[in-house]
Amino acid sequence: MAVTEEVTVDVTETLAKFVVQHRGADLPGRVRHEAARSLLNWVGCAVGGSRHETVERALAALGEFSGPRVATVLGRADRLDIMLAALMNGITSHTFDFDDTHLRTVIHPSGPVASAILALAERQPVSGEDFLHAFVLGVEVECRIGNAVYPSHYDVGWHITGTTGVFGAAAAVGRLLHLNQEQMTWAMGIAATQASGLREMFGTMCKPFHPGNAGRNGLLAALLASKDFTSSTRSIEAPRGFANVLATGRRYEEITERLGDTWEILLNTYKPFACGIVIHPIIDGCIQLRTEHGIGPDDIRSVSLEVHPLVLELTGKKTPRKGLEGKFSVYHSAAVALIHGAAGEAQYGDDVVSDPVVVGLRDRVDAVVSESLHEDQARVTIHLRDGRTLERFVEHAVGSIDMPMSDADLEAKFRGLTDGILSAPETDALLQHCWTVGTLPDASVLAKMAVPGAKTAAG
């Protein structure tokens, strides 16, 4: 960690210059579309997580300290100042661990960036075009910094979504605040010196706190820089800068090369199922067979799974008793996929893991490890009571980079997340505005429409 190298390129300044100078008109269409998909998925996750105990407790602790209540907590009636709103929306959007993933670094890129700029957009007018552009730039910044220090940074124990997210949020907000290049390097410096978040926190409420805190602190960094609060101009590459202090290895060319030619958001992925990604191929295969053959739990004698070794290592729990434990059970996941045809947050409720029908089928599921499978592969074999055998080999699980969720898949996921919080017409209108975010006169409509009872004609 203390090994430092001489750096000849001004890494931070190069990145800051790019963020300040890049023209929205130069964003390729597929980048825009992927940004809309990311935002849509993020809004759905934030609304879906908005009633969770995690955010209830955070609001109970911090709500009283809010400044001007101009910003929305998605999915709720609460309004907060922009820094607290960024914190809360970052928390809710990651509560189910169902948000987007930049697989190369395991960063969840949207949370910190979208939370921060959506809150800012409720303080001052931001067009949908500028919003989309800033979002893409923020994601680019955090993922490029992540690329430069992954995997050593993650291996050391840092929750990379928190540590790089604060840069992404600072850059995106800084762009919307029209920072000049020097101010943008300061914003990144103020972000760097707040970079934090430990993997030790996984399994506690502090995990979703990380993207929220990154959004809050990135916003703070850009606001301070906008008033010329000074910082290092070499916060990433200096001998005692971010990359040397928080990682044991680093590749600065991942940050500085091909800026504007490649876009990290094109590597973003979305989880179709509300559980660890290693179980996804199994769930995918089960749902495919259920849909194609119209089978129900009573038709099934037993289920045999062939899985990648990590599956049983991470999700080998035979008899989950709580909903959260169900996420660590490939057996439960296969059962709900076959019975419900889904594995959303609802399928991991406490009631579902103790449902006799689910338990009955779960106990008829076996799994064996196959060393020849890739992580996004699995084989599902169903033995029916009528003697038939159904089999499906999943080459690439849905949601993987090779088999991305379709726009329709994302819409279905979104509806599952907002169900019970927003009405169907409200969900329809919000979806429509997410898809067309780049053309909105005022991007804050995304926040205002994500509240139950809001007028859907607001935009």
Next chain:
Amino acid sequence: MAVTEEVTVDVTETLAKFVVQHRGADLPGRVRHEAARSLLNWVGCAVGGSRHETVERALAALGEFSGPRVATVLGRADRLDIMLAALMNGITSHTFDFDDTHLRTVIHPSGPVASAILALAERQPVSGEDFLHAFVLGVEVECRIGNAVYPSHYDVGWHITGTTGVFGAAAAVGRLLHLNQEQMTWAMGIAATQASGLREMFGTMCKPFHPGNAGRNGLLAALLASKDFTSSTRSIEAPRGFANVLATGRRYEEITERLGDTWEILLNTYKPFACGIVIHPIIDGCIQLRTEHGIGPDDIRSVSLEVHPLVLELTGKKTPRKGLEGKFSVYHSAAVALIHGAAGEAQYGDDVVSDPVVVGLRDRVDAVVSESLHEDQARVTIHLRDGRTLERFVEHAVGSIDMPMSDADLEAKFRGLTDGILSAPETDALLQHCWTVGTLPDASVLAKMAVPGAKTAAG
């Protein structure tokens, strides 16, 4: 850094339990007195720094987002919500780098802790006794964690005041919020996962930002924990916890042993002079000779200094042009000590470094390195125009652990800091309340009296 050890003691829980259970009645008298000295010095530094550009810019950026304006920015008319007030007072108190130092770890302990609890005391009644007790416990927590990871943690590049300060602030606020033991471990976990601050920022406004941010975030951690926002209960010692991720070496016994028997605040020191500590023996010697012999600049033909090697390495600037550069000039420092009999913030103003009298004497100062001197030693020899030679060997500079500033010295320093901001009667009253903090019915009076024009009968 990735080297982790099995830990058998529950480090975080042991520390949390101590903070929750320790009885104020068991605080030794000399601990109380040192706490009052630390608070007095901190209040003076905060008032003294309250007009600096650093806090002006921070207020311009963030003031509009304040929630309920119940808390004081010391030395100013501004009022802010408690989290922003903790941020601002932490910033001002470290702006001159004139606050207290726990020399063993180079932590500046008061900033994060005092900023956080004084803000809290303006939200809910806190007696002076409870305030003093929480302050001592917060300092104990941050310095013990610092002891456990110093020096590797600092060597890696962390600004230890920021990274450990957030624990101290969380613990002290947590005590005042009456957290139970589990909540206290969570508060420390929420603190751990926000621990941040890079030494790369030294020389920029982000350096004083660190104690302020530690105070702000420690306060947030305790507030969240008070509403059962969960975190790791092993945030310090877990394989991916603070001590493993942010340091290459660690000694947990520094945290867990002799709790309640030893007090880190007794190792606290105070700078008599507003510059790097290596020049202090020279300034001390010059002031002693000036005072004893009543000499002025015109009496002096030349000055010869013998100094520790670090002095010329760090402060060898011959011709400083800006006030800040004067802090890195042993020549300027000797000159102002001989002319003004002081080396406070006023002696490092732009006007003073260009004052012809100061420049004239500065040019008659020479310095040579002596390998035999300790860091807190120096020899000053003054050749007078009348042919006499005055010499002083400084065995331990004033302000060092062996030659602490007296209470009267601290009062004089305080007056120098508040001069021009508070009136003399206001300063007198504030001093009196700092000394008697442990007996105040309401500790928030310290904040309210640190504002120009406040009624001095407030307490």
